[in-house]
Amino acid sequence: MKSTITLSLCIAALTANLAVGAANAETFRWASSTDPQTMDPHAVNSSPVLGFLNNVYEGLVRRDQAMAIEGALAQSWEPLDDKGWRFHLRKGVKFHDGSDFTAEDVLFSYQRASSEAADTSSWFSPISEVRIVDDHTIDFLTKAPNPIFPDSIANFMIMDKGWSEANNAALPSKEVENHATLNTNGTGAFKLVDRQPGLKTVLEPHDGWWGEKQHNITRAEFTPIQNPATSVAALLSGDVDMINPVPIQDAARLKERDGVKVIDGIEARVIMLGFPHGADALKYGADAGKPNPFKDQRVRAAVSHAVNVDAILKTIMRGAAQPASQLVSPAMRGYSASLSERPAYDPELARKLLAEAGYPDGFSFGLKCPNDRYLNDEAVCQAIAAMLSQVGIKAELEAMPVRTYWPELRADNFDMYLLGWSPGTFDAEHPLRFLASTPNKEKKLGSWNFGDFSNIAIDSMLPNIQSEIDDGKRQMMLDHSAKVLQDENAYVPLYVQPLVWGARDNIDLTQRPDNFVILRWINVN
């Protein structure tokens, strides 16, 4: 009898425990390798910052689960003939501190985000003026017709004018902290309750949010964990509910474990090889000082046929990535569906092309590569070097951390380099502007075109692409540009980088190609 009582007491205690467990279960803890540097949505235009702050702040528009643009703080918008865009703002929206959202806040945020102190000013280079029509209507006037402007400002986040000015944060600050570096006052579904830079950031739902709640989170805790082995262990032991990213080499092991799942997709980022189009001579290897063979299109074409992308994907990326044929992935707006075939792996053809170009015995050159920027970047470069040497061109590989990599590329210290590009606007125009245009400081063009690729067709087509309202005509020009880049072998696109997240089995979430963790779609079961 006595033992039965003890037993039932035990069971009671256990169920009580379970009940407590269920109440706490709606805390969602996640870890990523990078801590957002700041809580100021205009100070740093990087995906860890914008991805995190997408939960706290909102833009006029936002991207849905399939990356399509939908209204957020703007309920609707329409073009003003060719002069710009009119946004009709949502009424009754409140900031986290209870103040009202009006067109004044949009104008203020525009001025803040486009100021010289901001890192987001490039989004507003097409804008000539922003004009308030009434409390809930605002016009963005553009210098030329701009069909993709609403698409390009999904990460332009609206701050509260009153709050920012009262806290001396009317301008973003990069070098010194200000109130907005550590504090927020957005309109988003979550509000910031605790911010410890580099350690922990805690969010809680914003009760007065205008939207329909699709999550069941009561508290969300973010911890940056730099060491990949530690983050995998944290997920396995249940200390966190989700990690981003999962190291590729651990993904297979995680898939087999009970209690956790791996969510993989592809990112917006295309990995490619770049060439020194403008250089006269090779800089590295045994042939340093000799004329630059990569000026010859046939040599660049030979490189594209010599690299066995399928083998790289199978062995190094463990099948998670997709081959790429253009500077953007198929998920982007303006992708050219007719040009989806990448050059076939054909070492014979590569050797033939090299011989035609006057290099029957090949040559040697230097390949620069980062070792901590893209997934398995150094291993990919080693494989590429080996594949190129099979057709007779010998790559001297130099891999380095990304903190020294960009300065080297800016100083033109390469004969060939690896680059990954993720278009911030999710549109095919973006890489044309940054990678394919002739570098021009005043017009802010070609700022990532390290090899000084220059093509008159691309340069003259870009302004037309930027201002073409008609989708069909625009796509024709984008197709044409993509064709020019493919024919010229300006870059050798290799693959679209995979996106690998890990989560506990009881977590429902949505993974988007921009690698943002959007809390309002997460459910803890």
Add this chain to the structure above:
Amino acid sequence: MFAYAIRRIIQSIVVLLVVGLVAFAMFRFMGDPIDNMVGQERSTVDIERLRGELGLNDPFVVQYFNFLNNAARGNFGISYQQSRPVFDILLERAPATLELAGVSGLLAILIGIVLGVFTAIRRDGLAANTIMVVSLIGVSLPTFLIGVLLIYLFSVELDLLPSFGRGEVVKIGGWSTGFLTVSGLKALVLPAITLGLYQMTLIMRLVRSEMLEVLRQDYVRFARARGLPEKLIYFRHALKNTLIPVLTVTGLQLGSIIAFAIVTETVFQWPGIGLLFVNAIQFVDIPVMAAYLMMISVLFVCINLVVDLLYFAVDPRLRDDNAAVKI
């Protein structure tokens, strides 16, 4: 002794200045912080402007001079990564590292000395030999491997202890402590063992060999002949005389526990200054790196100084005046 101390302090300052100069000369090879501070859509003009504002175009000697100049006024600069004063960040992170280092240092000394004495006394016993063999693991396995193994065993497989972080902390004034909560104490176990294991085995082996040496000395034999109890011989006469070298090594190791907590802190995502430094390297956060390196060198120099002065206290032979009286 006073003159000696003054001389040592002057030497220490010179060492510090040289460390700083070498550090600043090396920062140029660490890479460029600018790319981490601006986004993808930056223009080349933005890069140049920011570079000028941060003084990155100055020669390293000028940068070093500016750093010293500001540091002398208590201003250690603004972190590039967090845009906050470096001094505040260091103060915020120091308690985590000091608590971890303190606990693992204490563990290392206590367990190290006890096991060292034990293995010396029972030098042929099975237990002592087992301990000696196991201690080889502590000396030879790299810290990060021990850390990962412990996490795998105790967090992933047994689910007893947290795999990362510091648990709940309580703020007392400016000091955040993990000692007052259950999760804080649980979080401390694995990192403290990982960090202290090497030191523990080192102290243990040192105590053992010193002890064996001392036990062969004549005065121990005489003590035995006088019929003193074993306990008194071991702990009163023998152990005391083994402590001088142990003190030196322990003192220096205390510095390295704090300095090399870097690896342990990275493996356990322990929010201390070591982790801060690792992140600063990745980001090329020069103000944080400079302040950290200077702080660690001040620490080492101070510990050396204290250890030197402690010799005076422990070893009567070094005290000239006392020696004269004894003769």
